[in-house]
Amino acid sequence: xxxxxxxxxxxxxxxxxxxxxxxxxxxxxxxxxxxxxxxxxxxxxxxxxxxxxxxxxxxxxxxxxxxxxxxxxxxxxxxxxxxxxxxxxxxxxxxxxxxxxxxxxxxxxxxxxxxxxxxxxxxxxxxxxxxxxxxxxxxxxxxxxxxxxx
Ligand SMILES: Nc1ncnc2c1ncn2[C@@H]1O[C@H](COP(=O)(O)OP(=O)(O)O)[C@@H](O)[C@H]1O
Ligand SMILES: [Mg+2]
Numbered sequence: 001x002x003x004x005x006x007x008x009x010x011x012x013x014x015x016x017x018x019x020x021x022x023x024x025x026x027x028x029x030x031x032x033x034x035x036x037x038x039x040x041x042x043x044x045x046x047x048x049x050x051x052x053x054x055x056x057x058x059x060x061x062x063x064x065x066x067x068x069x070x071x072x073x074x075x076x077x078x079x080x081x082x083x084x085x086x087x088x089x090x091x092x093x094x095x096x097x098x099x100x101x102x103x104x105x106x107x108x109x110x111x112x113x114x115x116x117x118x119x120x121x122x123x124x125x126x127x128x129x130x131x132x133x134x135x136x137x138x139x140x141x142x143x144x145x146x147x148x149x150x
Contacts, residue, residue: 009103009118016095018086025079028072042084081133093131
């Protein structure tokens with residue numbers, strides 16, 4: 001397991017395998033339909049998305065989980081990463097967790113620069129190297145800050 005903590009905005013960067021967060025996937029009680037559709041969507045993003053032009057099917061590669069704090073979003077997302085890893089040919093993927101607090105700044109334009117660098121550079125480099133799963137947890141008020149910065 002490799003953990004890097006020196007990348008701005010990222011607090012976990014590691015290689016994730018099928019077993020790493022599998023227990024989280026099993027422990028979260030949601031409908032089987034929801035788990036199935038999350039897994040299908042994640043696999044679609046890893047398999048079909050790189051092969052199809054955005055002009056044909058605009059797959060964005062994003063899965064949005066919305067719910068009250070403590071409703072299991074983070075656990076489910078971590079479990080999903082492991083489940084998806086296990087179904088990929090390499091049985092692993094690069095797993096990143098973004099820490100939004102370290103990106104936001106009251107200084108004019110600084111948040112925007114940090115977000116642009118994170119997505120346009122850091123995450124893009126990981127994605128070029130292989131399947132990459134990014135978990136971004138934002139509270140509602142932070143989501144607004146990101147919208148402004150996007
Ligand atoms: N539907 C659920 N079934 C089982 N455990 C749950 C469920 N929702 C939340 N939990 C438990 O509550 C805790 C907080 O969940 P978390 O994934 O951090 O939620 P969120 O990211 O939505 O705030 C975890 O220990 C998780 O296992
Ligand atoms: Mg959470």
